[in-house]
Amino acid sequence: MCSIIGYNGQLFVAPLLVDSLKRMEYRGYDSVGIATINNGKILLKKGVGKVLEVDGTLDLKSMKGFTGIGHTRWATHGGVTEINAHPHYCCTDSIAIAHNGIIENHRELKEELIDLGHVFKSDTDSEVIAHLLENYYNDQKNLKKSVMKTCSRLKGAYAFVAAFEDGTICGSRYNEPLIIGTVDTGNFLSSDILGFIEFTDKAIFLDNRDIVILDSNTYQIYDSDGKNVDRTATQVAWELAAIDKGKYSHHTLKEIHEQPKALEKVGISSLDKIEEFCKVLSKSKTVFLTGSGTSYHCALIAKHLLSNFGKIHAETLMSSEFQYTLAGVDNSSVLLAFSQSGETADVLHAVKAAKQMGAKILSIVNVSTSSLARISDSFLVTSCGPEVGVAATKSFTTQLSLVYMIADRLCNGCLGFSANRSLVIDAICEVLDSEKEFCGIAEKIHPARDIYVLGRSIHYPIALEGALKIKELSYIHAEGIAAGELKHGPLALIDRDSYVIILNPSDSTSDRNIASAHEIKARGATIIGISDLPNEVYDIFIKIPKIPSIECGAIYPIIEVIPLQILAYYLSLVRNIDPDYPRNLAKSVTVM
Numbered sequence: 125m126c127s128i129i130g131y132n133g134q135l136f137v138a139p140l141l142v143d144s145l146k147r148m149e150y151r152g153y154d155s156v157g158i159a160t161i162n163n164g165k166i167l168l169k170k171g172v173g174k175v176l177e178v179d180g181t182l183d184l185k186s187m188k189g190f191t192g193i194g195h196t197r198w199a200t201h202g203g204v205t206e207i208n209a210h211p212h213y214c215c216t217d218s219i220a221i222a223h224n225g226i227i228e229n230h231r232e233l234k235e236e237l238i239d240l241g242h243v244f245k246s247d248t249d250s251e252v253i254a255h256l257l258e259n260y261y262n263d264q265k266n267l268k269k270s271v272m273k274t275c276s277r278l279k280g281a282y283a284f285v286a287a288f289e290d291g292t293i294c295g296s297r298y299n300e301p302l303i304i305g306t307v308d309t310g311n312f313l314s315s316d317i318l319g320f321i322e323f324t325d326k327a328i329f330l331d332n333r334d335i336v337i338l339d340s341n342t343y344q345i346y347d348s349d350g351k352n353v354d355r356t357a358t359q360v361a362w363e364l365a366a367i368d369k370g371k372y373s374h375h376t377l378k379e380i381h382e383q384p385k386a387l388e389k390v391g392i393s394s395l396d397k398i399e400e401f402c403k404v405l406s407k408s409k410t411v412f413l414t415g416s417g418t419s420y421h422c423a424l425i426a427k428h429l430l431s432n433f434g435k436i437h438a439e440t441l442m443s444s445e446f447q448y449t450l451a452g453v454d455n456s457s458v459l460l461a462f463s464q465s466g467e468t469a470d471v472l473h474a475v476k477a478a479k480q481m482g483a484k485i486l487s488i489v490n491v492s493t494s495s496l497a498r499i500s501d502s503f504l505v506t507s508c509g510p511e512v513g514v515a516a517t518k519s520f521t522t523q524l525s526l527v528y529m530i531a532d533r534l535c536n537g538c539l540g541f542s543a544n545r546s547l548v549i550d551a552i553c554e555v556l557d558s559e560k561e562f563c564g565i566a567e568k569i570h571p572a573r574d575i576y577v578l579g580r581s582i583h584y585p586i587a588l589e590g591a592l593k594i595k596e597l598s599y600i601h602a603e604g605i606a607a608g609e610l611k612h613g614p615l616a617l618i619d620r621d622s623y624v625i626i627l628n629p630s631d632s633t634s635d636r637n638i639a640s641a642h643e644i645k646a647r648g649a650t651i652i653g654i655s656d657l658p659n660e661v662y663d664i665f666i667k668i669p670k671i672p673s674i675e676c677g678a679i680y681p682i683i684e685v686i687p688l689q690i691l692a693y694y695l696s697l698v699r700n701i702d703p704d705y706p707r708n709l710a711k712s713v714t715v716m
C-alpha cells in the first residue's frame with residue numbers, strides 16, 4: 125500500500141514528482157524516493173521519512189531531467205530502511221521501478237533470477253519486477269514484450285511504473301489502481317488522481333492487466349496480449365486539488381470542522397439515487413453490510429437503522445472476514461459496501477466474492493471514480509471532499525447521513541433525520557464551538573494506560589469508533605465495549621487507573637448506562653460522560669445538545685461521535701503525535 129507516480133513530458137520532473145507524492149502521502153509515508161532520467165542515465169535518491177523530510181535532507185527537487193518516477197512506501201515486505209525504499213534499480217541501473225501491492229510469488233522469482241546471476245539489494249518483494257524487466261529486455265530488446273512477459277510472471281496484486289534509461293516510462297496494474305493523467309505538457313501515471321489533479325482533470329482508468337507506455341508526448345495502452353486498446357477518458361473533479369490545511373494546524377482538525385458544511389449538502393442532489401437504493405434494498409431477501417475500520421462502524425449503525433426503521437433483514441460483516449462466511453449470499457441478496465476511498469483491498473475482495481455469488485452490489489463511497497464505485501451496480505457519493513487525515517472523520521458522518529436518509533425514506537420519515545437535518549447540524553456546530561475545552565480534558569486523561577468507551581444498542585458502534593479514533597491518534601490502548609457486556613469480562617480490567625467514557629444520551633438505554641457507570645465507579649475508575657444531561661456519577665461531563673423535536677435516540681450517534689473525534693485529536697497533540705500521519709497506518713489500505 126504505497127503511492128506511485130510517473131511522468132514523461134516537458135516540465136522539470138523532480139519538483140513535480142515531489143509535489144505529487146506529497147499529495148498521495150496518505151497511502152503510505154514511511155519512506156520516499158524518486159528516480160529521474162537525465163542524459164540517458166537514471167539518477168535515484170531515496171530515504172526514510174515523510175516526503176518533506178526526505179526532500180529536506182536529500183534535496184530531491186534539484187534532481188535533473190524531464191522524465192521520472194516516484195514512490196511513497198508503507199512497508200509490507202522488508203523493514204523501513206533506505207535500501208528497501210523504492211524505486212529499485214535492476215543490476216545495471218538501466219531500469220528503475222516503483223511498485224504498489226504484494227508480489228506473492230516473489231521468493232520463487234527471486235531464486236530463479238539469482239540463479240540467472242541477478243544480484244538483489246533489498247528485502248522487498250518489489251525488486252523482482254526490476255530484475256524481471258531487465259532479464260526479458262536483455263533477451264528481446266523490446267520494451268512492450270518485456271513488460272508483457274514480466275506481468276505474466278507476477279502473482280498477487282500490483283501496480284508499477286518503470287523508468288528505462290532511454291527515456292521511456294511504462295507501467296501495468298492488477299488489482300491495484302493505476303491511472304493516466306494527460307495534458308499538453310506531458311503524461312502521468314499515478315496511483316490516484318491526486319497525483320496529477322493540479323495539472324489536468326482528464327484521467328484514464330486502466331483495466332486490470334493493461335500495459336501503458338509513456339513517451340514524452342504520447343501514451344499507448346495495450347492489453348495483456350499486446351493488442352492496442354482504447355480506454356475512455358473521465359473528467360474528474362478539480363475540487364479534489366483543494367487539499368491544503370487552510371487556517372488549521374492539521375488536516376484532521378480541518379476535516380473535523382468541515383463536517384457541518386459537508387452534512388448540509390450530502391445526498392441532497394442524489395434523492396433519486398436514494399430512492400433507487402431503497403427499492404433495491406426493500407426487494408432483497410438479505411442485505412449484507414460491509415466495510416473496514418471506520419466504514420465498518422457505519423455498516424454496524426446501518427444494520428440498526430435498516431432493521432429497526434426499514435424492517436429489512438440485514439447482516440453486518442467486516443470486509444476482511446466476509447470471504448469466510450459466504451454461505452447465504454445469493455442472487456436474492458444485496459451487498460451494501462461502505463468505503464471512503466473505494467480502494468480498500470478487503471472491501472473490494474468482499475464485493476467481488478459477493479458479486480460472483482450473484483448478489484447485487486450497492487456502495488457508499490467518497491471517491492466516485494474509485495474501484496468500488498466502478499464495480500458497483502449503483503453507488504452513492506458522500507462528496508465530502510478529499511479526506512487527508514488518516515483517521516476518518518467527515519467521511520464517517522457523511523456516510524452516516526446517507527444511511528439516515530435511506531432509513532428515513534424507508535419508514536416514511538419516522539426517523540426524523542431528513543426533516544430535522546439542520547437541527548442535527550446545529551447540534552454538531554455547538555459541540556465544535558466547545559472544542560477548546562477538549563484540550564483541558566486531554567491534558568487530564570493523557571497519561572491513561574487504557575481508555576474504555578461504553579455504549580449500548582446503536583451507540584455501541586460509536587463506542588467502537590471512538591476507541592478506534594483514540595488508539596489511531598494517541599496510541600493509548602482503547603477499547604469499545606457494549607455496555608451490557610461489561611459484567612461478562614471487561615469489569616475485571618477496571619481499576620483506579622482506568623478511564624471509562626460512557627455514551628449516554630437520554631434515550632431508552634440511559635438508566636442502564638447509569639447503573640453500569642456506578643459499577644465502574646465503585647472500582648475506582650474515572651468516568652467521562654457524554655450526554656445531553658449531567659449526572660453526579662460523571663467525573664468529567666461532555667455535553668451534547670438535545671434536539672427537542674426528535675424523540676428517537678437513533679439520531680445521537682452522528683452527534684456523539686464528534687466529541688470523541690475532537691478528544692482523540694487533542695490527545696494526539698498532548699502526547700506529541702502527528703494526528704495526520706499516525707505511525708504504521710495508512711489512509712487507504714490497498715493490500716489484504
Ligand code: G6P
Pocket residue numbers: 416417418419462463464465466467468471514515516709710711712713
Ligand atoms: C484504513 C484507515 C481507516 C479507514 C479504513 C477503511 O484502515 O486507516 O481510517 O477507516 O482504512 O477505509 P475506507 O477508505 O475503505 O473507508
